[in-house]
Amino acid sequence: MKGMFFNNFDRYISETYGIEAWETILSESDLESGDVFIGPQVYPDSDFYILLDKAISYLKIEKNELLKDLGRKLFHYYAEYFPDIVDTSINPKQFLLSINDIHQYEVKKLLKVADPPIFTFEDPAPDKVLMTYYSKRKLCPLMEGILLGFSDVFKAPINFTKTACMLKGDEQCSYEITFNKRG
Ligand code: HEM
DSSP states (O other): OBHHHHHHHHHHHHHHHOHHHHHHHHHTOOOTTTTOOOTTSBOOHHHHHHHHHHHHHHHTOOHHHHHHHHHHHHHHHHHHHOTTTSOTTSOHHHHHHTHHHIIIIIIHHHHOOSSOOEEEEEEEETTEEEEEEEOTTOOHHHHHHHHHHHHHHTTOOEEEEEEEOGGGTOSSEEEEEEEOOOO
């Protein structure tokens, strides 16, 4: 995973639980990478899982809950760091339909990410999207949080139901997403 991902995790923990919380979690984690993360460099996924496990035991919070909340904030960070990519003048559904291209082309080009998640889409009705998510990291709670952050930033109320899950042995996670009318 990119250093940027670790930097965002640092930012999330520090802003939500305080800098001391992050410093304790970091100092008590035995990481392959040491304790400094440089945005464009790649660090082992296992270091993220070590930090995550330390964070959930230190903060006494359930893992999926932490991942979901982190994901929600992540999208707000992306909107801040990459305003050209997170262009809120685009129709929200069209933006969502483009996130595979964003990961496969834009993010790969910009950040040289080697291993981004893979999304597929079907567009069965004007207010619906069928989406699948695949990643060897199986971070679907994070993904679901990012969807909530997308909904916040684009001011596009959505709800989704999950019809398959990698954590339950399926090959990918599948979602039926409904775009609701704005306020
Ligand atoms: C609704 C929109 C999005 C969703 C659902 C989403 C989902 C995810 C997920 C779940 C991951 C974790 C890695 C994995 O699963 O293997 C991830 C990683 C990442 N995403 Fe997104 N993402 C979205 C939008 C964006 C945008 C707009 C950007 C950039 C502007 C972005 C940049 C990245 C980067 C840099 C990583 C780290 C990859 C790595 O370190 O290997 N994503 N994304």
